[in-house]
Amino acid sequence: MSGAKALISALEKEGVEVIFGLPGGANLPIYDALVGANVRHILVRHEQSASHMADGYARIKRKAGVCFATSGPGATNLVTGIATAYADSSPVVAVTGQVPLNMIGKDAFQETDIIGVANPCTKYAFQPRSPAEIPETVKKAFYIAESGRPGPVLVDIPKDVQTAEAEMKFPDLIKVRGYNPSTEADLSEVGRAVELILKAEKPIIMAGGGVILSGAFAELQALAELLMVPVVTTFKGKGAFPENHPLAMGPIGMHGHAEANKIIIEADCILAIGARFSDRSVGRFDEFGKGMSIIHMDIDPAEIGKNKSVDVAIVGDVKSSLKTLVKLLSKKIPKRASESPWLRRRKELIQYFSETIKDYPRDITAKKSLKKLRELLPAKGIVTTEVGQCQMWASLHFDVIAPGTFFSSTGLGTMGFGFPASIGAKAAAPNVPVVDIAGDGSFNMTENSLAVSVLDKLPVIVFLMNNYMLGMVAQWQRTFYGRRYSGVHQHNCPDYVKIAEAYGAQGIRAQSMTELEKAIKSALKSDVATVIDIPIDPDEDVYPFVAPGTGLKDMIVGG
Amino acid sequence: MATTTTPQTGTAGQPKGNWYIVSALVENKPGVLFRVTNLFRARNFNIESITVGSTEQQDLSRMTITTNSDEKTVEQLIKQLRKLIDVVEVKMLDIDNTVYRELALIKMKAVEPSTRSEIINYATIFRGNILDIGKENITVEITGSPDKIDAFKNLVEHYGISQLARTGVLALQRGLDN
Numbered sequence A: 001m002s003g004a005k006a007l008i009s010a011l012e013k014e015g016v017e018v019i020f021g022l023p024g025g026a027n028l029p030i031y032d033a034l035v036g037a038n039v040r041h042i043l044v045r046h047e048q049s050a051s052h053m054a055d056g057y058a059r060i061k062r063k064a065g066v067c068f069a070t071s072g073p074g075a076t077n078l079v080t081g082i083a084t085a086y087a088d089s090s091p092v093v094a095v096t097g098q099v100p101l102n103m104i105g106k107d108a109f110q111e112t113d114i115i116g117v118a119n120p121c122t123k124y125a126f127q128p129r130s131p132a133e134i135p136e137t138v139k140k141a142f143y144i145a146e147s148g149r150p151g152p153v154l155v156d157i158p159k160d161v162q163t164a165e166a167e168m169k170f171p172d173l174i175k176v177r178g179y180n181p182s183t184e185a186d187l188s189e190v191g192r193a194v195e196l197i198l199k200a201e202k203p204i205i206m207a208g209g210g211v212i213l214s215g216a217f218a219e220l221q222a223l224a225e226l227l228m229v230p231v232v233t234t235f236k237g238k239g240a241f242p243e244n245h246p247l248a249m250g251p252i253g254m255h256g257h258a259e260a261n262k263i264i265i266e267a268d269c270i271l272a273i274g275a276r277f278s279d280r281s282v283g284r285f286d287e288f289g290k291g292m293s294i295i296h297m298d299i300d301p302a303e304i305g306k307n308k309s310v311d312v313a314i315v316g317d318v319k320s321s322l323k324t325l326v327k328l329l330s331k332k333i334p335k336r337a338s339e340s341p342w343l344r345r346r347k348e349l350i351q352y353f354s355e356t357i358k359d360y361p362r363d364i365t366a367k368k369s370l371k372k373l374r375e376l377l378p379a380k381g382i383v384t385t386e387v388g389q390c391q392m393w394a395s396l397h398f399d400v401i402a403p404g405t406f407f408s409s410t411g412l413g414t415m416g417f418g419f420p421a422s423i424g425a426k427a428a429a430p431n432v433p434v435v436d437i438a439g440d441g442s443f444n445m446t447e448n449s450l451a452v453s454v455l456d457k458l459p460v461i462v463f464l465m466n467n468y469m470l471g472m473v474a475q476w477q478r479t480f481y482g483r484r485y486s487g488v489h490q491h492n493c494p495d496y497v498k499i500a501e502a503y504g505a506q507g508i509r510a511q512s513m514t515e516l517e518k519a520i521k522s523a524l525k526s527d528v529a530t531v532i533d534i535p536i537d538p539d540e541d542v543y544p545f546v547a548p549g550t551g552l553k554d555m556i557v558g559g
Numbered sequence B: 001m002a003t004t005t006t007p008q009t010g011t012a013g014q015p016k017g018n019w020y021i022v023s024a025l026v027e028n029k030p031g032v033l034f035r036v037t038n039l040f041r042a043r044n045f046n047i048e049s050i051t052v053g054s055t056e057q058q059d060l061s062r063m064t065i066t067t068n069s070d071e072k073t074v075e076q077l078i079k080q081l082r083k084l085i086d087v088v089e090v091k092m093l094d095i096d097n098t099v100y101r102e103l104a105l106i107k108m109k110a111v112e113p114s115t116r117s118e119i120i121n122y123a124t125i126f127r128g129n130i131l132d133i134g135k136e137n138i139t140v141e142i143t144g145s146p147d148k149i150d151a152f153k154n155l156v157e158h159y160g161i162s163q164l165a166r167t168g169v170l171a172l173q174r175g176l177d178n
């Protein structure tokens, strides 16, 4: 069997159903082996979108998404998507072609040292040097990508290794000597956590992306309801907890809810679950958590103490840690009452900020649009976002109800991520409506994926909040550079309705709330992708806002 | 890469204070050294010396890393190293319970007979070896703690060191359970 055939068989054995990719000289044997294979290949228009699609697919399936690219430029085009997946701990297996072994190091045509390039943004990068290594390499790649703290893995296969023949053995089990991801929580540490929680008067749960990655939704809810404590999330953790739940307070951080930012600094004990204390979430490391006890649950031991020293660390899969914690706690306490001074404080803060923060005065605003989308989109609908104000408005004004149905490029902040990722999500969940909450600048970066959405029948909705600007940068220039705009105007921006139509998708412009309502309903019924172009005021800012380098207490509440 | 700076010296003449030795067993294959050193750079870890060489096990290499930083940073360094898939085992060595050595080759100007005999004398006291003598120079080999090498270097500096090469620290924990 050839190396290329072995690759495809190994992928089939891993249960891979969809591959996003684009061929070229160095992966022709792989594409040849795809003919007649039992996998769906989705041809992308740019490899960056292939890696984002694989990422979006992975976040919904919670197993590795796969993308293919040729050597050199194909491989480097994948890198932004790989780095995005790395920053958000998403399992992606990227397979690249490489120049033949005897050409490596000779600056051959389309040669890039992709192993070197990918090293800092993958969990591991393999380069099998003989065809017989391929089955085991693929097995290892999936194991590493999906287990522990998930992440991307690259497999770079020289062209002659793809064509060479060998006797193939497909292992059922593999071991990687230097890799032992921890799963079971240490019981003594859980016991110490229980003590701290029971001692606290104003405890709070801060749920991060780890809750979503491990699917610990029920456990998190059980814990919150047992303790009757407010739940905030990080932005990556948005949707780890139903945002319409009476204990939910939504995301904290740079563009978190004001009441969430306020309450977390008033807490006396923080239970951080699958959250990495990113600067975007907690502001200044030196300020955050002062005078509070901090319990940190995470699967990655290296996250413990990286940004924040903690009182108790529980290392392991957060789902199993939470199970143990809930079990121990429920033995110690009866179910708590739904009224307490601390919960009254929660209500008070929500009330206060809902009266203080005024919506932007215009018929159609980002906030109103997103509330309308929430109203009309079924609870199980999946939402992705682009990057910028659109993303932060989504953080603030779009409540996620069904856990795990929202995701965004939160770690790397990659413009152009949301749209291809939404197509990947649609491939993973074809019967669920999928919406990309977009800004015009971001959508512009990967809008050619409209071709994929239309031709491969993966209809998604692009909810384009169009301010004809690189809005978030413009907001920073308004706020921090005295309105000196530089490089933010999207002059001659295209007509997105026509763009959609040119690709065979549906384009609708919605200039009033009534038009928007109609557009959303039509998009939800459509069997092709729909771009809803919603012109909003370029001056509409996102508030509240925690300026970079400041602490949560310095939040700016309004313009 | 393998530069060595002076560790802080405690009263017993032993490096003390913020000096740490980390020992790692890694897969013996191409790319591993790159992954490790790239991690140091990317995570902003300040490494003093790193040595890599073969071990009693054919497929494993040992890396000895010394650093002068605070305990939290070293803990984080170890955790990040552990995350590397090619790194099989990492630990911080307890300096009091560790044997460690560095080797230095020092080439000095030595034209006068008196200078030569002085240098040879010093080398003997430091249990060093004379590796090479030319008409105008002497090359000495000194093995020992980085401190000892520093001390020798300070002693002979005024003769004019024309070249110096240090290996970085090699270390093994005492006792059997290693």
Ligand SMILES: Cc1ncc(C[n+]2csc(CCOP(=O)(O)OP(=O)(O)O)c2C)c(N)n1
Residues within 6 Å of the ligand: A386, A387, A388, A389, A390, A391, A413, A414, A415, A416, A438, A439, A440, A441, A442, A443, A465, A467, A469, A470, A471, A472, A473
């Ligand atoms: C690939 C990439 N380039 C640049 C940036 C910096 N950046 C962050 S937000 C932003 C503006 C985004 O504009 P748009 O997509 O129109 O969204 P808006 O802020 O207007 O909602 C830019 C340029 C980025 N995050 N990603």
